[in-house]
Amino acid sequence: MPSSTGPSIDTITEGGRVTQVGEGQEADENAPSVMTFGAPTAGEVLAERYELVEHINNDSAGRLVWRGVDVVLRRPVAVVLRYPGGDSATEMLQAAVAASRVIHPNLVGVYDAIDEGERAYVVREWVDGQSLREHVTEEPLDPARATAVGNAVASALAAVHATGMVHGNVHPGTVMISDDGRVVLADARTDGDDSQESDVRAVGGVLYFALTGHWPHTEVPLRGATAGHGRAAIPDAVRDAEGVLAAPRQVRAGIPAYLDDLTMDLLDAEIAPPPSDVLAAELARLDVPADEHFLDNTGPLRFAAETEEEPSPLAAAGGRKVAIGVAGMLAVALVGLLVGISALANGDDSDRRPNSAAVATPSPGGDATPAAAAVGPLKISAARIIDDPRGDREEVRDAEKVFDGDEDNAWETQTYNRTNFGNFKKGMGVWIDLGEPHTVKSLQVKLSARGASAQLFAGTNDHPSSKTGDDALYKEYSKNPIGEPFEDADTTMTFIAFDPDKQYRYLLFWLTELPPSDGGFKVGVQEIEVKGS
Numbered sequence: 171m172p173s174s175t176g177p178s179i180d181t182i183t184e185g186g187r188v189t190q191v192g193e194g195q196e197a198d199e200n201a202p203s204v205m206t207f208g209a210p211t212a213g214e215v216l217a218e219r220y221e222l223v224e225h226i227n228n229d230s231a232g233r234l235v236w237r238g239v240d241v242v243l244r245r246p247v248a249v250v251l252r253y254p255g256g257d258s259a260t261e262m263l264q265a266a267v268a269a270s271r272v273i274h275p276n277l278v279g280v281y282d283a284i285d286e287g288e289r290a291y292v293v294r295e296w297v298d299g300q301s302l303r304e305h306v307t308e309e310p311l312d313p314a315r316a317t318a319v320g321n322a323v324a325s326a327l328a329a330v331h332a333t334g335m336v337h338g339n340v341h342p343g344t345v346m347i348s349d350d351g352r353v354v355l356a357d358a359r360t361d362g363d364d365s366q367e368s369d370v371r372a373v374g375g376v377l378y379f380a381l382t383g384h385w386p387h388t389e390v391p392l393r394g395a396t397a398g399h400g401r402a403a404i405p406d407a408v409r410d411a412e413g414v415l416a417a418p419r420q421v422r423a424g425i426p427a428y429l430d431d432l433t434m435d436l437l438d439a440e441i442a443p444p445p446s447d448v449l450a451a452e453l454a455r456l457d458v459p460a461d462e463h464f465l466d467n468t469g470p471l472r473f474a475a476e477t478e479e480e481p482s483p484l485a486a487a488g489g490r491k492v493a494i495g496v497a498g499m500l501a502v503a504l505v506g507l508l509v510g511i512s513a514l515a516n517g518d519d520s521d522r523r524p525n526s527a528a529v530a531t532p533s534p535g536g537d538a539t540p541a542a543a544a545v546g547p548l549k550i551s552a553a554r555i556i557d558d559p560r561g562d563r564e565e566v567r568d569a570e571k572v573f574d575g576d577e578d579n580a581w582e583t584q585t586y587n588r589t590n591f592g593n594f595k596k597g598m599g600v601w602i603d604l605g606e607p608h609t610v611k612s613l614q615v616k617l618s619a620r621g622a623s624a625q626l627f628a629g630t631n632d633h634p635s636s637k638t639g640d641d642a643l644y645k646e647y648s649k650n651p652i653g654e655p656f657e658d659a660d661t662t663m664t665f666i667a668f669d670p671d672k673q674y675r676y677l678l679f680w681l682t683e684l685p686p687s688d689g690g691f692k693v694g695v696q697e698i699e700v701k702g703s
Contacts, residue, residue: 246296255290276326299348316380321453322353338364340372374436551605558595580694599680607673610702618694621685
């Protein structure tokens, strides 16, 4: 008699449908051949209950994936068969048994598992939809949707961890988004050295991928994956020459600071992650509509404290400054980063389409810049110093020094008694005009000292050089952030989060904090260089 146990979980798509298969991978054209003798056929009924309707594909381990129908309950099911059964199917069946013990709305349902000796099969929920990996191929998710996905995954893990088990296979190929918007986690495993902590850190990877379209865990191989499948098919995250990971806000504009901090904390091996239920509770609290309040950069942080009375050090400091003061970066690191970014922007990178808030400016005649155009320095045709309306406009001279090619000839702020411009104004900036719209790859700002904080904005309009004009320009441009910078050991800030599908003419480099200098706080902008085509 067939022995009933309980199933494992994974994903494959065919014609837009998603069902659960062996290891969270798409079928491999070179997958091992399976035994054809006694192989199932359409119309066959397994265990006197599960009618096979359509052969979807084989997974990379050679397991057959079928769409079927439970003839008793009249519901669609996914049936994953393995030849032979017995010892060779032990891991699949053990994972099935473990998964069947956990019922949660964010976990793929496990219905049955049968070992017939010559073959074994698992019967699971059929899900119509896409994996997160496929969903993000179109474009990264907005922050609110990414938070909702992270909340669903963390909630599913909390249910798994409550039983003492580990999921062990959390990545964009095992996070499913159904056609009705439900988010479910698939493909729990029972082998390997994974832990509940590694499960929680993987949520950080899922958030990073959802926000940027890139996967930060290149050191984590996908079991049995072949090139072009599973995690191997996910673009690597943006890194500098020393392998330092770019924060989501450095890759893409419009991501709230606290969501950026949370994601990077989960990926930081030096910071202990929270239990999955604590993370789920925090993400549930942040899972709100994408309105102005959600996108405010001063939102609450995170998970580091066990009690509400003792906020985390990062929260107390207003969030980490990942981009500023990274120790040990060399000038060659910046060069390596820019080469990598250029390759990503111009190569085969269809999964990365940043949803930048920057305003596009049509090129003359409506023609887009050719994709094959060479990337190089762009000419700055004009520059102007933009002051806070509360300023005395004594510092609005010498803007031409920021693009004269002479780093010793710089525009400088006055000396203030506090880093935040003496708490007198919100900042100052350098407005630049590229003369005509361009596709921009990077903007580098050479400063006189380390420790400054700055932002980069884009706009479509020039404004008069006056208090009223500067105020109007800042209000327009500040709605269109480009992202946060890298700062290397030589004080060069580099902004890279430009939308490759947009063109830019006017940019605003905006200083918000000054470094200490000469008994006060000041900085010089020695040179600005823009690269693009």
